[in-house]
Amino acid sequence: MIIRTLFLAVALAAAAAAALAQEPVGRDWVATMRLDALTEEGEAPRMPEVENRDLRRVRNYPEQPPTIPHKIDGYQIDMNFNKCLDCHSRSATGESQAPMVSITHFMDRDGQFLAAVSPRRYFCNQCHVVQHETEAPVENTFEDIDTLLEREAAGGQD
Amino acid sequence: MRSRIRDLWRTLREPSRFFSLGFLVVGGFIGGIVFWGGFNTALEATNTETFCVSCHEMHDNPFEELKTTIHYTNRSGVRATCPDCHVPHDWTDKIARKMQASKEVWGWLFGTIDTQEEFREHRRVMAMREWARLQANDSLECRNCHGESFMDFTRQSTRAAEAHEQFLVSGEKTCIDCHKGIAHRLPDMGGVASR
Numbered sequence: 001m002i003i004r005t006l007f008l009a010v011a012l013a014a015a016a017a018a019a020l021a022q023e024p025v026g027r028d029w030v031a032t033m034r035l036d037a038l039t040e041e042g043e044a045p046r047m048p049e050v051e052n053r054d055l056r057r058v059r060n061y062p063e064q065p066p067t068i069p070h071k072i073d074g075y076q077i078d079m080n081f082n083k084c085l086d087c088h089s090r091s092a093t094g095e096s097q098a099p100m101v102s103i104t105h106f107m108d109r110d111g112q113f114l115a116a117v118s119p120r121r122y123f124c125n126q127c128h129v130v131q132h133e134t135e136a137p138v139e140n141t142f143e144d145i146d147t148l149l150e151r152e153a154a155g156g157q158d
Numbered sequence: 159m160r161s162r163i164r165d166l167w168r169t170l171r172e173p174s175r176f177f178s179l180g181f182l183v184v185g186g187f188i189g190g191i192v193f194w195g196g197f198n199t200a201l202e203a204t205n206t207e208t209f210c211v212s213c214h215e216m217h218d219n220p221f222e223e224l225k226t227t228i229h230y231t232n233r234s235g236v237r238a239t240c241p242d243c244h245v246p247h248d249w250t251d252k253i254a255r256k257m258q259a260s261k262e263v264w265g266w267l268f269g270t271i272d273t274q275e276e277f278r279e280h281r282r283v284m285a286m287r288e289w290a291r292l293q294a295n296d297s298l299e300c301r302n303c304h305g306e307s308f309m310d311f312t313r314q315s316t317r318a319a320e321a322h323e324q325f326l327v328s329g330e331k332t333c334i335d336c337h338k339g340i341a342h343r344l345p346d347m348g349g350v351a352s353r
Contacts, residue, residue: 054316070317074227074340081344097320 048134056099057131060144065127066099072130077123084124085117201256207239213266216240219277223342230341243299243341244288251295282345289334297333304333 036042052071059066075083087096105121106113174182203209211217221240224230229238246252264270271277292299306326311319325331338344 052315070315076339076344078343079346081339081347083339 048132050130051133060142068125068128068130070130072125077125082117082122082124084128089117201252204256205241205245205252207241210240215266215271215277219271219274220342227341238303238341242302246295246298247302278345281343285338285342285345286350289338292334293332300333300337 034042050071050073051069054069056069057067072084077083085101086092087098088101090100092098093100101117101121103113105117106115108114108118109120177185207221211221229243231237245255271280306322309322311322314322321336325336326333338350
């Protein structure tokens with residue numbers, strides 16, 4: 001009985017070790033953000049740079065909040081001041097040549113258009129974010145509507 | 159009292175009776191050096207960040223805000239201290255600013271800004287005073303480090319390069335016109351042109 005239990009334990013341990021050894025490590029394998037053994041202190045990855053090329057990026061679907069193509073380090077957004085609106089407000093666009101905040105942002109919850117950005121749309125980076133110069137840790141299989149329509153027109157599935 | 163003042167005045171007007179001319183000249187010269195050295199040392203001592211943040215109102219409010227900005231911590235470790243931006247470097251202007259600053263000593267003595275709430279109440283007035291000063295001297299304290307003719311626009315982002323070319327080089331605007339609130343938080347900006 002004892003021998004059988006011991007044998008089982010050893011077999012199990014060997015199987016577990018083999019499984020651990022086969023586990024892929026690196027960017028393709030993101031079951032957890034922690035890739036080091038529990039007993040080890042991992043090295044923190046370098047913080048990636050913010051993309052600062054001032055080139056607008058394509059939206060994946062029409063409703064997508066456009067991503068910010070520049071750095072926003074230290075931008076103040078509080079009840080006193082909104083640094084984003086400093087360039088993107090209606091009155092500022094002539095001088096800044098920045099895209100104006102969408103008119104949808106002037107609408108309150110009852111669909112009424114206000115004179116300026118509605119308080120519920122005031123905090124820009126609730127939706128609009130910068131992008132970093134780094135590889136995505138997870139593969140994204142999203143396809144936009146044009147791709148889907150084209151595929152259907154070509155007689156494919158989905 | 160009056161007779162004593164008259165006596166002193168008479169003594170000052172008369173030639174020296176006990177001290178030789180040489181002693182007075184050399185002594186006056188040495189005394190002058192000591193006095194001027196002491197004056198300048200004291201002046202420079204009040205022109206340091208340590209002195210500025212020795213008051214709790216400066217230490218807990220503007221200095222805390224500065225710490226999060228690029229003028230305090232950055233990749234190369236070059237940083238600006240309080241007087242770099244708030245006190246002119248040229249002697250005459252510096253003395254003028256120091257005389258104005260005596261009003262701030264008054265504020266400190268009587269506790270004009272004792273709490274963070276009071277700091278926020280006064281923030282707009284103080285900020286506007288600094289903006290006006292920098293607008294009047296063409297952002298001199300910025301330009302002490304940031305020379306427009308030494309800016310490599312090709313190393314700037316497109317946005318920054320275009321704005322600098324259009325507004326800075328043409329002289330249409332000065333640094334502070336666009337770069338408000340870079341070292342401290344901004345007050346309520348209603349009615350203030352922040353560009």
